[in-house]
Amino acid sequence: MKAVVCSEGKLDVADIETPRPGPGQLLITVERCGICGSDLHARVHCDELAELARATGYEHFMRSHQRVVLGHEFVGRVAEYGPGCRKRWKSGTWVVALPILRTDGEPQLTGLSEQAPGGYAEQVVVQESMTFPVPNGLSADHAALTEPMAVAWHAVRRGRVGARQTAFVIGCGPIGLAVITMLKAAGVKTVVASDLSPRRRELATRCGADVVVDPAVEEPWTATPRKPRITGAADILNLGFDAMDRLRAVPKLPWWLAFRLAHTLDAGPTGPAVFECVGVPGILDRILTAAPPRSRVIVVGVCMQPDTIRPAMAINKELDLRFVFGYDPGEFRDTLHMLASGKIDPTPLITGTVGLPGVPTAFTTLATPDHHAKILIDPTSPTTTL
Known part of the structure; x- marks a missing residue:
């Protein structure tokens, strides 16, 4: 053959x-x-x-x-x-x-x-x-x-993105475009996509991105339709002051139980989900530096060279960093049926x-x-x- x-x-x-x-x-x-x-x-x-x-x-x-x-x-x-x-x-x-x-x-x-x-x-x-x-x-x-879309579906599922949570897709090559498509299929209301290429930005719009930016002109973090609740460390500290002022204003309230419950329900303040779909040295550190506190960064792009990040930056912002690879047979099957049903195009x-x-x-x-x-x-x- x-x-x-x-x-x-x-x-x-x-x-x-x-x-x-x-x-x-x-x-x-x-x-x-x-x-x-x-x-x-x-x-x-x-x-x-x-x-x-x-x-x-x-x-x-x-x-x-x-x-x-x-x-x-x-x-x-x-x-x-x-x-x-x-x-x-x-x-x-x-x-x-x-x-x-x-x-x-x-x-x-x-x-x-x-x-x-x-x-x-x-x-x-x-x-x-x-x-x-x-x-x-x-x-x-x-x-x-089916196979590349299943990769994107696995990344979105691992990202645990809520429908009301903003998702940023950094890099709109084939895998970034697939991630945008799957985010919209998952019901995420606001997807911000970023790429230097005009052609890829055009395709990102066709895949359903709500906002598309040229990072040489505008930072994606400032392009969201709604102002984020948390943009810096000071916002988190002020949330702490506000919460304690309200809780301790109630006499004899065991206020610490409210914090325990918030931890149990994972109901504390959160940032957006950020999908790194570029895979070149330097991009990950730039994301960790610029992303809002409490963001979840999902690394989908495959960087083949050694890279450097500053762990203290991620620590100070309490960022989640997740690396994803492949999919499981159930995700592969579900992706095939999403394609066949027209849920994703x-x-x-x-x-x-x-x-x-x-x-x-x-x-x-x-x-x-x-x-x-x-x-x-x-x-x-x-x-x-x-």
Whole structure:
């Protein structure tokens, strides 16, 4: 079969052996596959990523000298079952799957491991237990975005954003746009998005952002429609004075019980939720410096270089810092059904489609933020330009 092979940082279309499904696995014919920012990173930084993965207990991340078929955002049709499958779906059924296999008891990340070729190909192997039929006649283009939208859904869920709480999205690349879409699907009333690129700001508006700012002109923190209750440490101290004045004005009131109850219910003063979706050195420290006190910072962007933050800044503001990665099977399934029901519309994210021969051009184009967000691959298409 034909596939795009990555080796030593180069991408080439090659004829390779069609992968065979093992026990509990099936082969699907790829209809669409998205190009992810992780693929762009892996092409040039895979050795660094492999060392990070090894430090966390995963030994099989791709290396630069290997020949790897990238691609983990795919949709396709059932083609063939391996041994030991329940054969839940007929041949030709549209399906999506979590990009992970278990072979000989070892997990393999599809599209990021030499042992698990990905979706930049005519066919790809998936795990039957991690596969889901595409419901409701959902289009191939939209179904292919189940995986990246699930990443965003996981980030939003981990962010625990209340409907009345303001959410800031810093960086409006594909993952930032997906986070904006999922925040609005979760019912968050006010989403402020920030990006230097005019094109990305336009897409952020189309994804539902309520306020969009150019950080070179305006700080996102001052662009909220409603003035925040807390903008600095002095506001928190004054809230303490005001609360104590009121509580101690009532004779014999055990005022300390009010503070205990507030802690139990997590009902104290809070700042906004801030989603860091840039992933370059310096951004996280800038957010910690500028974000209002008691903010929750959710780190979604993947920074590949060493970075520096000032812990004392976060301590003085009592900021929450959460790092997120991936999703669970339930979130993946729920995302698929949100797409199929029309609760979320990923159309603004999709800005181009190429065939396998056009993948190198697509990678070059995606290196700059001025034109494209998410480019899909159609393995049957001869298209090489965007």
